[in-house]
Amino acid sequence: MDIRDFPTSETSEHEVSSPTPAANPLPPPSRVRKNRSEAWDHFIVVSEEEKRAKCLYCPKEIKFNGGTSSMRNHWLKHQEEDSNKKQKSGSCSTADMEGNSSAISKFDQMELRKALGKVFIGLELPFRKVDHEALHHFLNLGIPQFKIPSRTTLSRDILQMWGNEKVRLKTFLSQHCGRVCLTTDFWTSCQNYSYMSLTAHFVDNNWKLNKKILNFCQVPGHSGDVMAQTVWNCLTGWGLNKVLTMTVDNASSNDVGISQLKKALMPDGLLMGGEYFHTRCCAHVLNLIVKEGLKDIEREVLRIRGAVRYVQASSSRLQRFKACIDPQKVQYKGFVNLDIETRWNTSYLMLDAALKHMPTFALLEMQDHTYVKELRKGKGLPLPEDWEYVRSILPFLELFYNATVRLSGSSYVTSNMYMFEVLERR
Template identity: 45%
Template sequence: MNTHIDKRCKKYRPVDPTQKVLVKQPSVSGFGSSLGVSKFDQLRCRRALAEMLILDELPFRFVENRGFRRFCFELCPLFDLPSRRTIVRELYQLYIDEKMKLKKYFSRSKVRVCLTTDTWTSIQNINYMVVTAHFIDYDWQLQKRILSFSQIVDHKGDSIGKCIENVLIEWGIDKVFTITVDNATANTTAIGYVIKKLNSWQDDGAILGGKYLHVRCCAHILNLIVSDGLKDLHDSIVAIRNAVKFVKSSPSRLDRFKNAVAHEKIGTKGLVVLDVPTRWNSTYLMLESAVKLRKAFERLGEEDIHYVNYFRDDENEQKRIGPPNCDDWDNAKVFINFLATFYDITLDFSASLRVTSNIYFKSWCTIRNQLNLLTNEIDPLVSKIAVSMQQKFDKYWGGLEKTNNLLILAVVLDPRYKLGYVKFRFDSIYGVEESQSMISKLKGVLLDLYEWYTRFYGSSGGGAKETDDVFSFGVGGGLSDDLEFGRLKATDEEDSLW
């Protein structure tokens, strides 16, 4: 039959695989389309299917669903749908291709990266560690790539340091700007180990010999400060948490609460969320949502006997604190106003797709001023919490010697603030005399950085060369050979996945 169709049949004319057809092409933004020409490519279709599973977080067996296979057949009968085992191999090959592109970029561009790492233990008592790289490309775009997610033996400093060393060797990275970690003591040992290795690999492996390589996670420090202030939770928070637990404990109770919200005509569609007691930001969200629905809780107290009995004495259980009264709701408002600033700053610090180093000093000043005001608050509850937080703040961020000076210099290099803004803040916080000494130290750090960069890079003309377009990761059929020195070019066969 194949011989008849291919050679003898005069009525059947096979389609030229190189023939392009008129199709609608999606725009770059993903909305709308325009007319263009394209041709069917089995490999590109399979790679696009693999990327769909990644981007939409779909299971491998999705490709074998009857509905999806029927849809693909009607859409393009020429496409041979792979099985789940075949698509797994395609996904792994996609990972290998993208890894090779990134390694080639690191080796040719010699970009200096900032690393972020963290370790934790799963519920199966298995230790894990992740290493993420952030760097600025020559188009001044912030790039983020997860380099490693692996098991480690323990949380000791030597184990963490060796894991970071293996990641740097595997990816061909020998220039590191900073490493951001939490405040665990083991991380100090790990950073010291990495500094020693970077300095042994090459002279400019670490800035100023690694003096400012160690950056303590600002979001983690802020979490320690606020958590220390809230360690003795007020009964008002516990009472509101118990009320939320009652509402969230069963579907019937949640339905009765929704009816109460509807009868009170509360103009919000959101429902209460139960917090995690060890995470203060979730407690803030719980209080914020509960206060908005206060009238619904009060209606439950008037009409729902089960809600009232939930807080009464029980022979078998200890009496629960609650239900929340007027004083509890007023105290909740105080907590919300108190924590709002810290919650917003935590969100700013936690951003991963934009540069945050230049907002550190301004946020630091905001937190310090806020604590100074709250320690003198008339409300004894607020002042007690603020005093506890102030002590923790002084422990981690008390002065210039307790913070990485590069985070302050980021504000100096920001044209919106410069050194005058730092001097103004220091004058108002420490006084003019002490401020002059601190500004003098910052100028010394700036001078050291300038001399270090001049010694290693001054002979190249003082300017960075444009050597990359950064990335051509995507739907191509593999690693592109269309590479100039240090430049990864995006071609028609390789569109951007991200």
């Protein structure tokens, strides 16, 4: 160890007792003095020989030969100007938020209103939530200059954003969409309101598959006339007159609507005289096949559905069901969920989960007398042969379920998969 590593007091003692003088040590390496002034955080050296540094906020160059006072005064002048601008026009610098920055961003009321609108769209929040005091408190702490819009102003901003996006999409369609494949569907809400959606699929100039929702609106009914008129009005509004196919489900009313659309689109030239214009939804065809097959075990499915409905009716019943789960007999980590009777694939998921919890339902039947009493009022308790029927039919339902999932994809082409999925797995 070198003697220079010891403190001064200890070094003197060793030097006195040493019989021979130590060799002349090498001089310590010269250290470059660091620029410790905070002014260097806002300047960059452009010439070491001329001792010149350039300001990060303007093109001016300052000499630092005699020190950094001129540089610091110049930086303080920028801060003063920035503070004056903030008081007059509501601008705030990034340096105020981060303490040190090489860029100055401006406060923009309109951009923040647009961002707030996107938050409400993305989170699907009702417009009245903009008046909530918690949101006001948060925004006032984070951006005190921001004037929070009312629910009326927010809805107007969102409608304006929708209009701008529609114009942008219309321009994109005119430039990239040659022929378009349309898909439409109807459904009725729990308030008995009828709705219709129209989706466009097309390949752009870069050979990329696109999916755009063109319309989602309330309609007076599910008739073919309503479908044809709504689709025609939507295509006219978007400037689309070259349609390749129209995919709908197998409802008889859609046949009427398709025939009317073919007459309206024929002057613009349907391919092959519109012979393949009408495309029936293959996923809906599979749905009809499975629903017809499930009629053979309808009573068994109804009894199991009744058991699942009882468990899902309240939190207390669900807790009693969870208490009956034996980890040694039930390896499945999920719980049972009630299906949607009009969607057979949810029925498959319900039956699959219920079958895995068959020992749990058997124990619940022994411990919960309310469960037994309530189910006997309906279709009855699930019988052992019901579970065996379900066990035997599930492998077939799984094939159709997987086929439906693959055919329902929207980010890839599915028409080439239909024959394989239907014919090879029947």
